[in-house]
Amino acid sequence: MRFDYSPAPESTAVVDIASSYSLFIDGAMVDSLDGSTFKTVNPATEEVLSEVVDAGSADVDRAVRAARAAFEGTWSRMPGRERGKYLFRIARILQERAREFAVLESLDNGKPIREARDTDIPLAAAHFFYHAGWADKLSYAGLGEAPKPYGVVGQVIPWNFPLMMLSWKIAPALAAGNTVVLKPAETTPLTALLFAEVCQQAELPHGVVNIVTGAGETGRMLVEHPDVDKVAFTGSTEVGKAIARSVAGTRKRATLELGGKAANVVFDDAPIDQAVEGIVNGIFFNQGHVCCAGSRLLVQESVADELLASLKRRLLTLRVGDPMDKNTDVGAINSAAQLARIRELSDIGEAEGAERWSPPCDLPDRGFWFPPTVFTGVSPAHRIAREEVFGPVLSVLTFRTPGEAVEKANNTPYGLSAGVWTEKGSRILWMADKLKAGVVWANTFNRFDPTSPFGGYKESGWGREGGRHGLEGYLHG
Amino acid sequence: MAISIDGATGSEAGLRRLLTGLPGVDQVGAEARAATLGSRSVKADSKKALIDLAISCIDLTTLEGADTPGKVRGLCAKARVPDPDDPSCPRPAAICIYGDLVPVAVDALRGTGIHVAAVATAFPSGRASLPVKLADVEDAVAAGADEIDMVIDRGAFLAGRYGAVLDEVQQVKAACGDAHLKVILETGELATLDNVRRASWLAMVGGADFIKTSTGKTNPAATLPVALVMLEAARDFFAATGTRVGFKPAGGIRTAKDAVKHLVLVHETVGDDWLDPSLYRIGASTLLNDLLLQRRKMQTGRYSGRDYVTVS
Numbered sequence: 001m002r003f004d005y006s007p008a009p010e011s012t013a014v015v016d017i018a019s020s021y022s023l024f025i026d027g028a029m030v031d032s033l034d035g036s037t038f039k040t041v042n043p044a045t046e047e048v049l050s051e052v053v054d055a056g057s058a059d060v061d062r063a064v065r066a067a068r069a070a071f072e073g074t075w076s077r078m079p080g081r082e083r084g085k086y087l088f089r090i091a092r093i094l095q096e097r098a099r100e101f102a103v104l105e106s107l108d109n110g111k112p113i114r115e116a117r118d119t120d121i122p123l124a125a126a127h128f129f130y131h132a133g134w135a136d137k138l139s140y141a142g143l144g145e146a147p148k149p150y151g152v153v154g155q156v157i158p159w160n161f162p163l164m165m166l167s168w169k170i171a172p173a174l175a176a177g178n179t180v181v182l183k184p185a186e187t188t189p190l191t192a193l194l195f196a197e198v199c200q201q202a203e204l205p206h207g208v209v210n211i212v213t214g215a216g217e218t219g220r221m222l223v224e225h226p227d228v229d230k231v232a233f234t235g236s237t238e239v240g241k242a243i244a245r246s247v248a249g250t251r252k253r254a255t256l257e258l259g260g261k262a263a264n265v266v267f268d269d270a271p272i273d274q275a276v277e278g279i280v281n282g283i284f285f286n287q288g289h290v291c292c293a294g295s296r297l298l299v300q301e302s303v304a305d306e307l308l309a310s311l312k313r314r315l316l317t318l319r320v321g322d323p324m325d326k327n328t329d330v331g332a333i334n335s336a337a338q339l340a341r342i343r344e345l346s347d348i349g350e351a352e353g354a355e356r357w358s359p360p361c362d363l364p365d366r367g368f369w370f371p372p373t374v375f376t377g378v379s380p381a382h383r384i385a386r387e388e389v390f391g392p393v394l395s396v397l398t399f400r401t402p403g404e405a406v407e408k409a410n411n412t413p414y415g416l417s418a419g420v421w422t423e424k425g426s427r428i429l430w431m432a433d434k435l436k437a438g439v440v441w442a443n444t445f446n447r448f449d450p451t452s453p454f455g456g457y458k459e460s461g462w463g464r465e466g467g468r469h470g471l472e473g474y475l476h477g
Numbered sequence: 478m479a480i481s482i483d484g485a486t487g488s489e490a491g492l493r494r495l496l497t498g499l500p501g502v503d504q505v506g507a508e509a510r511a512a513t514l515g516s517r518s519v520k521a522d523s524k525k526a527l528i529d530l531a532i533s534c535i536d537l538t539t540l541e542g543a544d545t546p547g548k549v550r551g552l553c554a555k556a557r558v559p560d561p562d563d564p565s566c567p568r569p570a571a572i573c574i575y576g577d578l579v580p581v582a583v584d585a586l587r588g589t590g591i592h593v594a595a596v597a598t599a600f601p602s603g604r605a606s607l608p609v610k611l612a613d614v615e616d617a618v619a620a621g622a623d624e625i626d627m628v629i630d631r632g633a634f635l636a637g638r639y640g641a642v643l644d645e646v647q648q649v650k651a652a653c654g655d656a657h658l659k660v661i662l663e664t665g666e667l668a669t670l671d672n673v674r675r676a677s678w679l680a681m682v683g684g685a686d687f688i689k690t691s692t693g694k695t696n697p698a699a700t701l702p703v704a705l706v707m708l709e710a711a712r713d714f715f716a717a718t719g720t721r722v723g724f725k726p727a728g729g730i731r732t733a734k735d736a737v738k739h740l741v742l743v744h745e746t747v748g749d750d751w752l753d754p755s756l757y758r759i760g761a762s763t764l765l766n767d768l769l770l771q772r773r774k775m776q777t778g779r780y781s782g783r784d785y786v787t788v789s
Contacts, residue, residue, distance in 0.1 A: 001753060003526060004523065005520075008518035118516075271503040277509075326517075443505070444506065
């Protein structure tokens with residue numbers, strides 16, 4: 001029998017998107033003082049969803065002042081136990097409104113509703129729950145008897161996991177007693193603005209969380225604001241370097257979660273079917289818009305043909321298309337600009353002589369789409385093996401010995417994550433020891449948990465997020 | 478898959494190399510994959526199609542010590558006309574019973590095309606001598622069973638005596654004549670997914686027409702991760718040999734929702750070629766009624782009660 005899934009669209013009736021949004025400052029939605037506006041679109045359809053503020057310097061200043069007042073006046077004075085209550089409350093509201101957040105995230109970002117529903121939103125709530133537990137136990141975090149918050153934290157987050165990145169930033173900052181001004185990415189501001197409503201619903205004291213929308217310039221103004229004590233940024237290495245330069249020589253602290261070009265290393269004794277799933281999850285999860293994506297597959301030469309045949313067969317079953325369909329595995333590319341970059345790097349890959357392959361798939365006429373793509377015959381010298389594509393593009397390299405695998409895996413300016421696939425436990429430990437990456441996954445990939453610190457080596461960033469280590473970025477002894 | 482079967486089966490050592498040389502199964506990963514596939518959203522026409530397919534793939538089963546000719550005749554009548562109110566309802570593929578009741582079923586199903594499957598080889602424990610097991614098979618075939626469901630010797634398998642298991646499967650296959658052989662691995666007793674994959678290969682190398690998860694007498698039975706690994710084995714065996722071996726999950730599949738999950742697994746693991754009663758069966762006793770209820774729900778928009786489907 002020829003079988004295909006009937007359309008299973010998630011209803012969008014649960015979200016109520018306003019035609020325009022203002023800024024969330026000092027507990028209220030307020031009009032911009034000196035900003036302009038821009039539109040946010042649904043990348044799967046190119047339809048305009050809403051209009052948001054491109055905040056100017058007076059807006060940023062006002063937000064930072066509100067955060068300072070809240071820090072001095074209420075939040076830093078409050079017992080940790082009380083702060084924890086607010087965080088628990090936020091976590092519970094996120095769970096209660098999970099479907100609303102998932103649908104909105106999918107609409108604004110282009111990611112499949114299945115992933116927003118099953119990964120993004122539950123993890124966002126989990127981060128608030130986890131850090132709520134820390135709020136009254138900070139003296140047990142190993143950072144001194146009475147560690148102190150920094151004060152006002154300026155946070156700039158990317159568009160790939162909008163609400164999840166927000167939770168990674170806001171939850172530990174608040175648990176530690178800081179107040180925040182957060183700037184969501186310009187292409188995905190809507191769930192952050194809905195989160196403002198959650199803060200109000202939780203009756204969070206005014207000014208503890210402030211959200212200013214805008215593009216790169218707004219982010220720069222926030223980072224450079226003299227009354228910001230600490231900067232937390234997740235995004236491109238290029239912007240990360242600019243931030244590092246701007247905070248150098250100031251009293252500001254910074255944590256940076258930047259790019260990656262992770263190696264996913266498959267040995268000849270790997271559990272092949274699960275390795276294939278891990279490769280798929282590593283690079284095609286969230287359209288490859290993942291800083292720790294397993295974008296370089298390093299496979300042992302003796303099983304390369306077999307593994308690639310399995311991988312290609314598996315990719316034939318990947319469902320690309322409408323993100324709101326509950327059976328979609330790969331959704332839309334987040335923006336026209338990102339699509340152009342993925343196309344450019346893929347064309348370069350082909351021009352450099354790597355062999356390009358994609359499963360046949362019908363892509364929608366409107367919106368930003370790129371098929372899952374595999375490059376074979378890639379050498380470490382190729383640009384697609386070195387540069388972060390941030391899209392559903394896998395580069396396949398081979399190796400013959402464990403030593404060669406380590407050498408090739410580490411041969412990158414990045415070091416955020418890596419994967420090892422083998423049935424041999426001793427080899428997993430040996431590899432984990434040698435790989436220069438913040439996270440090494442063994443026989444799995446792209447697994448996240450708030451208790452587990454995440455962060456990079458080399459150009460992948462400074463500091464860690466999550467776990468006890470992550471608190472260190474928001475406290476001093 | 479780079480697996481050479483020829484020459485591997487001649488000796489115990491060769492057989493061991495073949496089986497231990499199969500790629501391992503990471504249990505956590507297999508369970509995660511099965512869970513993801515189990516969450517596919519099956520709606521509207523696709524649901525209707527899978528419900529009808531599930532009905533046509535059922536081996537309608539009664540395997541009680543208390544079975545009587547009357548019980549089997551009732552089951553056969555149900556197989557002939559699953560839904561008296563709806564002649565468009567498909568029929569199950571087979572009736573699955575103990576060997577001594579085969580003549581009753583053969584008589585009751587004459588002319589319907591519904592197969593008669595008999596469990597044999599000292600089902601469900603498999604604890605008898607080989608001559609007794611073979612006699613059990615020959616008896617059922619002589620009585621008219623055209624499908625034989627055998628159990629493997631789990632004791633021999635777990636002791637690593639792969640050659641003994643293979644030999645038994647091969648001899649039973651020979652004793653089946655034209656009857657189709659389904660080999661039951663009783664995966665609940667095999668403990669690991671690595672063992673499930675190895676036992677699947679052993680059965681397929683031995684000539685199984687189908688590999689089947691369970692007797693239905695132990696728990697856990699046909700879980701999704703086990704079904705996933707067995708389907709992967711069937712897929713890999715086809716790639717290595719060109720022979721398609723069928724798959725039959727049995728035991729614990731009671732609702733239409735469960736059946737749909739299993740069919741989704743087939744669709745995304747081995748492909749649609751296997752979505753056919755010639756290569757896929759579901760062993761079940763109570764599943765049919767839930768499928769019938771769901772089928773009516775899809776036609777009328779309303780759920781009817783249990784008393785609107787026939788007991789068997």
